Amino acid sequence: MDAATLTLGVLAVAAIFFATEIIPLAVTAMGAAVALGLLGVLTPKEVFAGLSNSTVVLFAGMFVIGAAMFQTGLAQWIGIAVVKKSGTNERALMTALMLITIILSSVSSNTATVACLMPVVIQICAAAKVPVSPQLMALAVAANVGGTITMIGTPPNILMSATLSASGLTPFGFFEFAWIGIPLSILGLVYMLTVGYKLCPRHMVKVEGESASEDGPKDKKKMMVCLAILLAVIVAMVFEKDIHVPMQMSAIIGALACVLTGCLSEKQAYQGIDWTTIFLFAGMLPLASAMDHSGAGKLIADFVVGLMGEAPSPLVIVAAMFILSCGLTQFMSNTAAAALLAPIGISIAQSIGASPYPVIMAIGIAASCAFTTPVATPPNTLVLGPGQFRFMDYVKVGVPLAILSLILCMVVIPIVWPF
Numbered sequence: 001m002d003a004a005t006l007t008l009g010v011l012a013v014a015a016i017f018f019a020t021e022i023i024p025l026a027v028t029a030m031g032a033a034v035a036l037g038l039l040g041v042l043t044p045k046e047v048f049a050g051l052s053n054s055t056v057v058l059f060a061g062m063f064v065i066g067a068a069m070f071q072t073g074l075a076q077w078i079g080i081a082v083v084k085k086s087g088t089n090e091r092a093l094m095t096a097l098m099l100i101t102i103i104l105s106s107v108s109s110n111t112a113t114v115a116c117l118m119p120v121v122i123q124i125c126a127a128a129k130v131p132v133s134p135q136l137m138a139l140a141v142a143a144n145v146g147g148t149i150t151m152i153g154t155p156p157n158i159l160m161s162a163t164l165s166a167s168g169l170t171p172f173g174f175f176e177f178a179w180i181g182i183p184l185s186i187l188g189l190v191y192m193l194t195v196g197y198k199l200c201p202r203h204m205v206k207v208e209g210e211s212a213s214e215d216g217p218k219d220k221k222k223m224m225v226c227l228a229i230l231l232a233v234i235v236a237m238v239f240e241k242d243i244h245v246p247m248q249m250s251a252i253i254g255a256l257a258c259v260l261t262g263c264l265s266e267k268q269a270y271q272g273i274d275w276t277t278i279f280l281f282a283g284m285l286p287l288a289s290a291m292d293h294s295g296a297g298k299l300i301a302d303f304v305v306g307l308m309g310e311a312p313s314p315l316v317i318v319a320a321m322f323i324l325s326c327g328l329t330q331f332m333s334n335t336a337a338a339a340l341l342a343p344i345g346i347s348i349a350q351s352i353g354a355s356p357y358p359v360i361m362a363i364g365i366a367a368s369c370a371f372t373t374p375v376a377t378p379p380n381t382l383v384l385g386p387g388q389f390r391f392m393d394y395v396k397v398g399v400p401l402a403i404l405s406l407i408l409c410m411v412v413i414p415i416v417w418p419f
Helices: 003-020 025-038 054-072 074-085 090-107 110-128 133-146 155-166 178-193 195-199 220-238 247-260 266-272 275-294 296-308 314-329 334-351 356-367 378-384 391-416
Strands: none
Touching (some): 003 025, 003 275, 003 296, 003 334, 054 074, 054 155, 054 275, 074 110, 074 220, 090 133, 090 178, 090 195, 133 195, 133 391, 155 334, 155 356, 178 195, 178 356, 195 391, 296 334, 314 334, 314 391, 356 391
């Protein structure tokens, strides 16, 4: 059996395990890499190369900085200050809530952002006697779209850049995602204030057993130090080429500074790192490399291109990859979906002589359009219980938004990243 066939076999098994989550995602990813090593497709060095990848280092650093934001009370303070000023008007509250969530999610964990703001929102809704369900659905949507604004906002974004780099192409810039991320965030905001608001159930807060904390910052001095570190890291990343300091180094320096200044302890720094994401990255990068070098990606690309006809339009490819990525991400990890499709997207684009950038951007953004199921992304799962949602509530609210997102991407992406 040739390397391409073996790689496709491992990919198929990994896809099944990703979709069903019979075993943990990180175990599946690392298991796939090890399997490729045992089958001789990858060398032992290549199997574990992902653990030393600069992308993994970058994300680990940002996880620590994000944890410091919540440990010092910085994120809570920002959230409470903005949401409280909106008063008790439902749409005003939703607007303030979504705006602050979009901003926080663009530079830190969207899961942590939702976890932080959710009890505040619940308490405000209880006090004002307004339905909590629309607010919590808006919170989840904002967290998903907000993450698309920067490279570090969500794992699929940084994975798209890493895949381009691994393929010998220039990766996306730190704020390059904002060209589509900001319009998508505006779309999500407007949609939830209009159509989404009407499609949401209107459950009130369950008073029994509900507790919400509005604790302020634990230490104002540490909070200001954390804010300064975050801003310094972002500025350093934006001007990476001018100061000649790689993004991953800026992230690690920021993480070390958070620990050294006491914004969080060493133990809290370790706990703040999402190790599932780290090992998922580390396992999927060798698989993406194997897809490229073994010719498996080209086999899939040829098959997909064949289905599209002899001369498929690049726009059709962008639409097809968006739909495939968006569909997969509703039932499996968005990072896993993006990791599976990114090398395939590059192969398809190159096979017809088109630029891979619009295709890769479509895959990455679609992976964050995880609106239609409660298991599509952690923020969706977090609001499920407190919002008293049913599965079909996500479908009703999410499907129209996913379709609108596809239309928006079909318009914006080809303009910013020509074929």
